[in-house]
Every structure is written in C-alpha cells, then in structure tokens.
Amino acid sequence: MRDVKISLVGYGIVGHGVVDVLNRKKKTLREMGLNLKLVSVTDHTGTVIAEDGVDSSKILGERTLQNVATSSMKGKEAIGAIDSDLMIEVTPTNIVHGQPGLGHMEAALSAGKHVVTSNKGPLVVSYSRLKKLAEDNGVMLKFEATVGGTMPLISLVERTLVGNTIYGIRGIFNGTCNYILTRMAEENIPYTHALSEAQDLGFAEADPSYDVEGVDTAGKVVILANALFDMNIKYSDVEVTGITGVTPEALALATKRGYAIKLIGDVPGLTVRPMLVPMGSPIAVGGTLNSAAIYTDLSGTITVTGLGAGSIETASAILTDIISIYRTKRIDAIF
Amino acid sequence: MRLSMDLELQDIPGQLLLALQPLKDNKANIISVVHHRERKTPRGTIPVRFVVEMDRSKIEIVKEQLKNSGVTVVRAGEDRFIEAVSVVLVGHVLDSDLGDTVKRIDSTGFAEVMDLSLTMPGVDEPSSAYLKIRATGKAEIQKALTILRDVGVEKKLLVIEPIEAEAV
Numbered sequence: 001m002r003d004v005k006i007s008l009v010g011y012g013i014v015g016h017g018v019v020d021v022l023n024r025k026k027k028t029l030r031e032m033g034l035n036l037k038l039v040s041v042t043d044h045t046g047t048v049i050a051e052d053g054v055d056s057s058k059i060l061g062e063r064t065l066q067n068v069a070t071s072s073m074k075g076k077e078a079i080g081a082i083d084s085d086l087m088i089e090v091t092p093t094n095i096v097h098g099q100p101g102l103g104h105m106e107a108a109l110s111a112g113k114h115v116v117t118s119n120k121g122p123l124v125v126s127y128s129r130l131k132k133l134a135e136d137n138g139v140m141l142k143f144e145a146t147v148g149g150t151m152p153l154i155s156l157v158e159r160t161l162v163g164n165t166i167y168g169i170r171g172i173f174n175g176t177c178n179y180i181l182t183r184m185a186e187e188n189i190p191y192t193h194a195l196s197e198a199q200d201l202g203f204a205e206a207d208p209s210y211d212v213e214g215v216d217t218a219g220k221v222v223i224l225a226n227a228l229f230d231m232n233i234k235y236s237d238v239e240v241t242g243i244t245g246v247t248p249e250a251l252a253l254a255t256k257r258g259y260a261i262k263l264i265g266d267v268p269g270l271t272v273r274p275m276l277v278p279m280g281s282p283i284a285v286g287g288t289l290n291s292a293a294i295y296t297d298l299s300g301t302i303t304v305t306g307l308g309a310g311s312i313e314t315a316s317a318i319l320t321d322i323i324s325i326y327r328t329k330r331i332d333a334i335f
Numbered sequence: 336m337r338l339s340m341d342l343e344l345q346d347i348p349g350q351l352l353l354a355l356q357p358l359k360d361n362k363a364n365i366i367s368v369v370h371h372r373e374r375k376t377p378r379g380t381i382p383v384r385f386v387v388e389m390d391r392s393k394i395e396i397v398k399e400q401l402k403n404s405g406v407t408v409v410r411a412g413e414d415r416f417i418e419a420v421s422v423v424l425v426g427h428v429l430d431s432d433l434g435d436t437v438k439r440i441d442s443t444g445f446a447e448v449m450d451l452s453l454t455m456p457g458v459d460e461p462s463s464a465y466l467k468i469r470a471t472g473k474a475e476i477q478k479a480l481t482i483l484r485d486v487g488v489e490k491k492l493l494v495i496e497p498i499e500a501e502a503v
Contacts, residue, residue: 170498245493249454250425250463254495256452257421257465264498276421276497283498 002326003035007082007113009075009104010090011043011065014118014145014318017311018088021319023056034326042078047071049082075100076107086325088318089117095210095219095235098125109133109141116321118145118314120219124235127226142321143227147220148173148290150313151306155324157228157294164296166228169267171283171292173220175308176204176211177243177263181274182286185251185260191244203288213242214263214272221265221272229268241273260284336391337366337472340411342401343380350406354383357400363389380407386417416447416469418476422483424464426492428453433464436486446470446479 008018022038029036037053046069048054062068073081087108091101102122108115110133117123122130123143134141144154148171157166172178176198183194195212198204210216218238225231243263254261259276262284266272277284282303283291290308293301307313344350351370358365366386374382389397398408428436437448450467468483470476480496487494 241493245425245461246495247425247456247461247463249456250423250493250495253452253454253463253465254421254423257467259421259423259497261423261495262498274493274495276423276495278497281498 001030001033001035003037004086004322004326005037005039005084006086006088006322007040007042007079007084008038008088008090009042009079010088010092010101010119011041011059012090012092013311014090014314015041015043016060017313017315018090018318019054019056019060021312021315025319029323032323034323036322039084040078040082041065042074044074045069047073047078047082076103079104079107079113080111084113086114086116086322088322089115089119089122090314090318091119093119093121093219095121095124095215098122102126102130105130105141106133109137109139112137112139114139114142114325116142116145116318116325118143118318120146120216120223123226124219124222127223128232140325142325143223144321145314145317146223148292148304148306149175149308149310150316151290151292151304151308152317152320153224153292153294153304154227155320156302156304159324161294161296161299161302164298167295167297168269169224169228169292169294170264170269172262172285172290173217173265173292173308174211174214174263175288175290176208177214177217178286178290178308179203179288180212181243181246181251181261181263184246184248185255188248188252190248191246212244214240215242217263217265217272221267221270224265224267225270231268231270233270237270239271239273243274246274255279260286337386337388337417338391338394338411339384339386339417340397341409342383342385343376343378343407343409344383345405346375346379346381350381351383353404354385354401354406356404357397358385358387358389360400361389361393361397363387363393363397382409416449416471418471418473419449419467419469420476420480421497422466422468422480423495424466424483424487424492425495426461426487426490428462428464428492429455431490431492436483436490437466439482439486440468440479443475443479443482445472445475 040049043065045064045066089104098121101119105122180194218240225233262277264275283293285291285305291305293303369384371382441447449469452465455462
C-alpha cells in the first residue's frame, strides 16, 4: 500500500468536490494500492489539520472553514508547515498575476511536493517557470482539470496519443458561452436574455466578462500551447474575440445553412473567436458541454466531449491526475 | 493553376488512356476525372470532365495534342470556381457599404460572392449577413477570407468564418 499525504488549498466549489470525491473513492483507491490521506484543508479563513485524515462529514456542510479550522495558518504558511507529499491547489483563478495560486504552487514545488490543480491563472502567467521548478525538485505538476474540466485532453494527448504528431487542437472550452449560444440559436433570443438565463441557472457569474469576452477560453489556449506544443507564449499572444457581438439573426442565418456558431479556441493558431461549425461535426455540441478536435498525423482527427465544469466533474479530473502520478507502467501497480 | 476541361471520348476501349497521355506529357496533375457514361451525346461520344493542376501556358499544346489523338475538346482552360465557403458578418453591414464589401471579393478575379442574405432587425441594431463565396481553389478561398477579415477590421464587422475541417 502506498501512503500519500495530501493537502488541499482552496475550499470553494471545486475544493468541496475534491473532499467529497476523495472520500467516496477511498475503497477503490485502496484496492489499487493507494491510500490517499487528506491531512489538511486550507482556505482564506484558516486550516483544518488531521494527521489521520480530515473527516469529510465534519467539513462538507461548511461553506468556509471559519467554524471548523483547527489552525489559523493560511496559504504559503500552511503549505510550508504541513508535512504532505502532494498539494491540490484549487483557489480562484486570476489570469493577470496568477495569485494566490502561483505563490502556493511555488511554495509546494520548492518544498518537494507534487502539485495537482484546476487553477488556470498560475499556469497562464508562469507555466515554464513552474514546470522547471517541478523538474528541479523532482516532482510533478499536473493540471488536466484546467482545460475542459472532466473532458480528457492533456492526458489523452500526452499518454494515449503519444507517438502521434499533433497538428492542432480546436474546440469549445467554455460551457457558459456554449450554453448562451445554444439558447440564442434554439429560442431566437438576444444575447442579454440568454445571459440572464445562464446567470439564473448558475452557469454564468454575476460578472460574466471573463467567460463571454473569451478570456477564459484564451487562458486554456495558452495552457494547451505551452504544455502540449512547447510554444512558450503569453496571454497577450492570443487573438481574442468573445461572443457578445453574436446576434440571434446571425445564428438563424447560420442555422438555415447547416451551421452552428460556437466560440472556438485554436492551438497553435492562437485564436479565440466565434466560428461557423457544421451541425454534423462531432465538436458541434450544445448546452454547457465542451468539446475538442485533436488533429494528428497517424490517428486522423480524434474528438472528445464532456462536461467542462462542475464540482464533482472537476474533482474527477484532479483525482485522475493524482493517480497518474503514482502509477507505473502497469495500470494496477503503484511504486 | 487549377483548370478544368470537358472532353468527349469515343465509346471504344482505350480512349481514356489516349486523353490522359497529353496531360502526363505536359506535367498536369490530375485532381479529378468524372466519366459521364450516363450522358452519352447524340454523336455517341462520352463526356468526361477533368480538373487538373497545370501550367496555364501549356493548355494550347495539350488541346492540340488531344485533337491530334482524335479526342474532342469541348471546353478547356476556363477557371472554374470549385471551392466555396460560408461566412457570416455581423455589424452595420449595409451602412458600411455592403456593395463595396462584395466588390472587394468580386474584383479579385479568383473569387466571387455567389449568395447573400441579409437580416436587419432594426435601424440602430446590428444587421447580420450570410455570404457564400466561391473561388478557384483552396488557397484562393483563404485569400478571400483574408480580404474579408481586413474589411471586418476596417468596417468594425464581426467576421464569423467556418472552422477548418483539417488542421492547416
């Protein structure tokens, strides 16, 4: 049995999902030979520490850790003080300066801890530096959950399609935009109407600009370009057009000719813009789904689709990353 | 340069080979051959349409050689618009001189707007237009899209292009 001590930093929607999933999957993981022990959970109010594993039933009902924290340590202080093998970083994304996630990841990697994250900000701002820091310290930095949520993309390219030359990846990487465009086309309603509907359903933030202006999609384009295409680019290298200018009339004209309009991120084209996608195309998915077409030399075009967001779904991608760190060549063997 | 030619072959064995020889001799790369057996002419010949990639200056030599082999050349060399692309424009499409936008494509000689639909919901609201553009080849389609992209920047229009089916 391989014992792994995990500290979780960030206790929002995804953080709750991680605690839930680690608890739910305890038995399955043990059967694989992996004993994942959540030794600490930290948020902006404090930290819960438990050497034998945090009791999920005691914290899952709490929105923040304010009432259950056993220590006042936060952020980097907690990361430095707590003995763990791996940190899960799920604090809110900031695509401009990457903080606080960037500082958390630097602290963890420098201390020789593996890092698994769903936080795009630090990777968009500082991917190559973080990658080098991980290599220098002999640990891994895994971030499948940052692009397409639970939809397998990074591991699919890095592992399953290894040996192929990847010409490019194009897809729908933002469920909020996809929901809005889908509803506009279905109901012939204006953008503002579809946006309020998405906000009512919790698919869009009160300030939706991050999604609808294409910022979120562009962040994912940066991550894919740097991680899978070694491009070493910055956010400003991506040409971004959001969906706010798309009209129901444009969608109707496109529909009549057999096209959907989708916000498409393109690597290595480094563009994010609304595009016409043939209705029959496997990437033309509706609702909040994400999709990606991977263009390869040997396997042709591979298309994946899945839920791009959600608490449990994102935690699922995080769990897969954790297991992959401890897997050796044989699926059932843990080193 | 991509060219097309319509030939008529006699309905006896070996005629297609006869038609191919001058193309081979003049280094024409054959893109497609459609053999219209079902559309036999009153003269008893079979229409065949070739699309080839070749040096335009050699077209007269090819025609001459085909005639000498007894192959009837009905038409050869005129550029054909064989590629098409759909684009949606959003913004003040009409007020920003739609005629001029269309002319920018049509005046290239290698591409033209073949279909256009316009929706105008209100005077102050952005209008939306669907354009189908055809061109002489894939590269020419890309050139036409580049022109439209520039027009979009200049006239503040959102240009919604089709996603490419393959990696470029």
